[in-house]
Amino acid sequence: MAEKIGVAEIQTVEKETTNRSRARALRAHLTAYGFLAPAGVLVIVFFLIPVVLILFMSLTNLSSSNFTADVAKWQFVGLDQFERLFSDQFVRKIFFNTVFYIVVTLSFFNVGLGLIVSLLTTHIDRNAGFVFRALWILPRITSPVVYILIWKRMWAEPPFGLLNQFNELVGAPAIAYQSEHPWVFVILVNGFIGLSFGMIIFTSAIESIPKDLMNASLVDGSSILQRIRYVIMPLIRWPLLFVVTYQTLSLLTSFVEIQLLTDGGPGLYRTEVWALTAYHRALSNYFGHAEWGYGSAFAIVLVVIGVVLAIVYMRVFRFSELVDEPKIEVL
């Protein structure tokens, strides 16, 4: 009869089902890897392999005089490049330049003015606020070359410089900005770009505060300033931390604008930062010839600092929350 199914038959059916689902799981895995493959290839070729490669490079004496793309021909010199790095007479200056640059730009612009602009634009007419925030995006979407072109005209000497024209207008003496205040401009240039990031993050944080909370405090008699201090500020502590850590990494690795504006000068390493030094040593003829090995050593130190900061950042933001289980199991 149909109901009478033997144990052996059940087992076969079960085994077939397990086999089928195993095959299906395998197929599903392969599909997943298939989707990931293009990204995976790019990541391996342009991230993983370069990282390994630069580790090797920093242990060689590769320079433009003995340059070859054939890895086998590189000459290993052990930790010589690193010894050289740490005993370089300018390393101390470049290091502190970098710290100064990050601390000042971050506190005054990325966080400071970013917060101020987001507070201001959320307290005025909604559309007007939007326009102002949109205008602050301009530096970010402008090519660095054109952006620095504008700044170079701003700090130019009279009669061409825009700032010096303003000085003339108010009766102040002309100032040779490029030679006297390079750091101020490096900070301004990068700060104006960085400001937009903090501004966006803080604005979305402020706008996501429940309207009832915001209205209640005003109804209870607090002034706008008091509301900012007691309602808004405590609620943007996480976004604040996020902006600080993210922008620290960002500023640590930024060097293009500085290279275009002052190229580390004027004078000896006056505005040189660590990432720029790595670029100068390894890739440009700044010193007459490119020293790939030495520049790589600089880059490796930068990576170490960056990785440490990134790990701290992930810990602080409870990375596991972001990587929670996907919505659907494999069918």
Next chain:
Amino acid sequence: MQSKSVPVPVSSSQSPPTFHLPDLVKAVRLGLLTAAGLALIAVVLLVVIQPAIGSLGIEETFTSVLARFILFVLPFVAYIASTGTVREWAKGHFPRAVLIALVATIIIFAVVSVGQYLTQTGPFSARPSLQFSLSQVDNGVRVDALVPGGVAEAAGLRVGDVITAIRRNPVDLETLQMSINQSQEDDAFRLRFLRDGEEIQETLRTVYVAEPDPSGLLSGFVIATIFTVAVILWPGGWTPYVILIALLSPLITGYIWVIIATFSFRTHGIIPLDSSDALSLQAFTLNNWRSIFEGDIAGRIFDIWPILLTSLGIALIMTFVILLVSSMAGYALSRMNFKGRRTFLSFTLILHGFPAITLLIPIFVILLTLGSIPIIGEFVGFGKVGGIAMVMVAFQLPLGVWLMKGFFDNIPWDMERSALIDGASRFRTYWEIVLPQIRPGILALGIFAFISGWNAYIIPQTYSIGAGFNNLPVFINDLIDETAPVNWNQVAAVGLFQLIPIFVFFIFAQEYLLNIYAGGTKGSS
């Protein structure tokens, strides 16, 4: 129960008395406190922080510029603080408010001026001077008196000399005074003057002298009073707008300069000038714009079309490849559970913060190697559009993947489930069902990728040395870098040319831009 009799102040809710001392005290106290606080910050900056930074080997002027800025705004902030307390009750008691505010301001002004005198700042600061006093006479500027031991005396000037010109430029009292005011320490002034009919030339060098400037003090006083009244009358709603506009104005002026410079022969600052140094319609021209297409800027011959095509090529390849690759990867990461998922996700997050310079150096070698592979090497090698585009795609990949994953995470998966149950393949589900649902996300990432490709500078620059490769930004940088003098107006024209798509995106796609540039945060906007 005994009720304590508390003396009720008579004045509080009755008609206002003509003068209420506590209000004044409050205003003055807050004003002076603010002034003292700001002064303290400036002092700390100059005396503690600047030397500390200098001792680390950093040569910077940021701290001193900041300190000087604080000292400049100090009186004004103090006036705002003191008058601010008056504003609270100014409505209906206007005359009394103005009186108290002005008295407070006068007191604060006096205190601040004393402070400026003691520290030799403001109107008491050292200013450039040639150490003589002058007056205007018919044929020039007469030297009325000489400071004994000063530079004018040491150079041989005498009382009665009539200055006629600086070098070959005739001067009157006003221009001479202005030139001196705008000079730096030790600037040379070659003065021509008449003595007993004889024309003599002497060179004087300016010196910084701390002389009290009574006119400066007076004008400061007048400004303070006007400012105070303005603060009382100020419509509070204006403040955010004024601050925002003030912060933005340097930036906007810069962009306006690009536009004006493109269409004029020469500009002094932001003003276009014609051949007679005047602002007129003759100052405007389309020559700069034309020179882009004619291929000749200041003697340098070039062809704009290959450059333009290269820029476009990079931008389009980037857009297409990033959208395809990150949406596929994002879909897999969002929808499927597989071994290595967590690793891949954490990996992309770490990569996102990876220093670009660390990758730029070895990728040089990788591109050279790739270039030597037959067939593929033609597209993806060193100095080729494909290679450069691939590198840029790889750099943007972490952001793109996270963004796409975020967008996918927010799509309910009912439609996919039914499609899969009906037997559609994963890829078909992804392509035909899910992808159309995240159109805004695709648009946003696509715009971002295009802009990144169009603006690319450092990667094309680094990987095309000697390969004769040019995209617009690299070309513009080349124009500026020339050792020959630069025609900034023509460079501005090329710059504007490069900015056109940016402006277009800016005008039509602002929300997308704002969303995408906060990128990398927990998934979708």
